[in-house]
Each structure stands twice: as structure tokens, then as C-alpha cells.
Amino acid sequence: MCLFVQEKARKNCLFVANTLSSTKELVECLDRVMVALLIVGTTILWLLLTGLTTTEALIVIGSPIATFIIMFGDTSKTFFQGIVFVYLVHPFDVGDLCIIDDNMLEVVTIGVWKTTFSKVDTREEVIYPNSDLASKTIINHKTEFDWNDNVDVYVTDNKMIDTLEQTIIE
Numbered sequence: 001m002c003l004f005v006q007e008k009a010r011k012n013c014l015f016v017a018n019t020l021s022s023t024k025e026l027v028e029c030l031d032r033v034m035v036a037l038l039i040v041g042t043t044i045l046w047l048l049l050t051g052l053t054t055t056e057a058l059i060v061i062g063s064p065i066a067t068f069i070i071m072f073g074d075t076s077k078t079f080f081q082g083i084v085f086v087y088l089v090h091p092f093d094v095g096d097l098c099i100i101d102d103n104m105l106e107v108v109t110i111g112v113w114k115t116t117f118s119k120v121d122t123r124e125e126v127i128y129p130n131s132d133l134a135s136k137t138i139i140n141h142k143t144e145f146d147w148n149d150n151v152d153v154y155v156t157d158n159k160m161i162d163t164l165e166q167t168i169i170e
Contacts, residue, residue: 029112030083082112082130091133092140099139100128 047053053061085091092098096107097120105117105126115133117126128136 025111029079033079078129078131079112081134085130085134086110086112086115089134091138093142097141099141100133100136 044058048055048058092107092110094107094110098105098107098117100117103126104120106120108116108118108125110116112130114127114129117128118124119126
């Protein structure tokens with residue numbers, strides 16, 4: 001009985017570690033995006049304030065930037081949809097059992113772009129983009145370990161009590 005509790009606690013620690021690594025991935029990704037935006041904005045503001053460039057020059061520089069935005073606008077839209085889906089909607093945690101498209105899946109990792117699942121019956125790895133998951137029906141069976149669960153133990157003799165005490169002490 002004690003081994004079962006220890007195994008569940010070990011699995012919960014792994015789930016927490018995976019969730020923290022996913023959060024770390026998000027923070028690093030957002031940090032890179034914000035640093036890039038700050039560098040570009042500061043550079044443009046510095047050029048305007050020092051008089052090294054004029055607004056006409058910025059229009060010439062801005063046209064390739066507008067092309068870039070048109071080309072990669074959908075990517076940035078998907079990126080921010082993933083952030084909203086994972087961290088605001090937050091439909092599941094690492095380790096939860098979910099039913100998606102009539103498949104029982106266990107959540108392995110959660111990222112900004114994609115979420116990795118493992119099929120319960122075959123242990124196959126399935127990767128869904130978060131933009132696809134946002135439009136799917138997800139049935140979540142939480143697998144959080146409740147430390148307040150009770151375990152009924154029926155002991156009939158003193159030898160069993162001594163064995164249980166030794167197992168708990170160990």
C-alpha cells in the first residue's frame with residue numbers, strides 16, 4: 001500500500017516538473033519576443049530623436065517591415081492564440097487524462113505552439129498544435145493526487161501491524 005502512495009507521489013513530482021519546464025519555455029519565448037520589440041522600438045525612437053533619420057526614411061524602412069508583417073502575421077497570431085489557450089483557458093495540466101477525437105490521451109508536455117499527448121492504450125505520441133486544440137472538444141479527467149484520500153486497512157493480527165509499522169518507518 002505504501003509503495004502505491006510513493007509511486008503516485010513520484011509521478012506527481014514529474015508532472016509538476018513538466019509543467020514548470022513548459023512555463024519556463026513560455027517565459028523564455030515571451031522574453032525573446034519582448035526583447036526584439038524593445039530593441040526595434042528603441043532604435044526607431046533613437047533615430048527620430050537624434051535627427052539621424054526622418055519620417056520619410058522610416059516609411060522607406062517600414063515598407064519591408066510591412067511585408068514581413070503580412071508574411072508572418074499568421075504565425076504571430078498563432079503564437080498569441082497558443083499563449084491564450086494554454087495559460088488563460090488552461091484546459092488541462094501535464095499528467096491529466098483527456099479525451100480528444102474519441103481517443104484517451106495523457107498530457108505529456110504543454111508548449112506555446114503545440115501540446116504532446118501519449119495515447120493511453122498504445123503509448124503512441126500524438127502532437128496537436130494548440131490552435132487546433134482551441135477548436136476541439138476536450139473532456140478532461142483530472143489526475144491530481146488528493147493527499148486527503150483515505151486508505152482502509154484491515155489488520156487481523158499483531159504481526160501484520162508490526163509489518164505495516166516497519167514499512168511506514170522505512
